[in-house]
Amino acid sequence: MQNVAATVLAQYAASPRLNALINSFNAALSPDSFINDFYDLIWNIDTAEKYGLDVWGKIVGVSRRLTVKDDFNYLGFSEARMDNPVMDDPRPFNQAPFYSG
Secondary structure, eight states: OOOOHHSGGGTTTTOOOHHHHHHHHHHHHOOOHHHHIIIIIIIOOTTTTTTTHHHHHEEETSSOOOOOOOOOOOOOGGOOSSSSOTTTTOOTOOOOOOOOO
């Protein structure tokens, strides 16, 4: 209901109460802000947030949860392991990255 005059009959078009009621109804239920929010938060992939990213993830088949397997060999010293050496033992300099936590 963007045009109040086209909404009411001609005999009630001059009624200030009816016009105020229709205008307040328009303001309360205007879809403009909903459409803008829907476009910005869900439809536009560059500006999508939370739920919108979940929707896009389902569409393209990619989860927002990233699972990384931590199987690196880290820098260490020979004293770190006392038993027979295996592949996941600590490595010397220039052989493996530092362990950060």
